[in-house]
Amino acid sequence: MADRVSNATRKFGRASWWKLMLGAFLSVGIGLYLFSRPQTPVEGPATAGAEAKQAKNAKTAFEPTDWDGTPVAVVYVGILVLLVISCFAIVIAYPNSLTDVSRALRINPPGPRLQTSNDADLRRLRTEEDKRLNGYYWVDKQKGIAHIPIEEAMKKLARTGIAGFPKAQQ
Secondary structure, eight states: OOSOOOHHHHHHHHHHHHHHHHHHHHHHHHHHHHHHSOOOOOOOTTTTTHHHHHHHOTTOOOOOSOOOSHHHHHHHHHHHHHHHHHHHHHHHHOTTTTTSSOOOOOSOOOOOOOOOOHHHHHHHHHHHHHHHHHSOEEEETTTTEEEOOHHHHHHHHHHHOOTTSOOOOO
16 A cells, blocks of 8 residues: 555655755855855944044943844754755655555544433442342352351351451450
């Protein structure tokens, strides 16, 4: 199933490859142009009248200009372009990876079992517990093991005691 790829998918992969390369070369060219052009400092309001103040106090040093934001913007755009290009490159390099597995849900999970009647459920639980504790039934009929009511078992144990356990003084 993973071997079959439609012609449209193959055509899309071939047609977009040259567009991807063209975009990569254009972005690299624009980046190189922006970094290689000469930077001319602009005299702005930060340096207006700074020479007069520095002449009064020669020991005072200051930063004459702010850092140019163009390199930061170019790096940001370059990283963004690199991320977009790498996403397309992965899709082109692995065209079958998106369609090889069906992610459809095949089994409907059972719905939650809600407790709709608390009182009735509690009465049913108590009835089952009472029947189990106060009734007679076989635990293992072949071995002769039977269950007797809890009250009767406690009375029998008090009368006969436990084998190997010291008897209570009367």
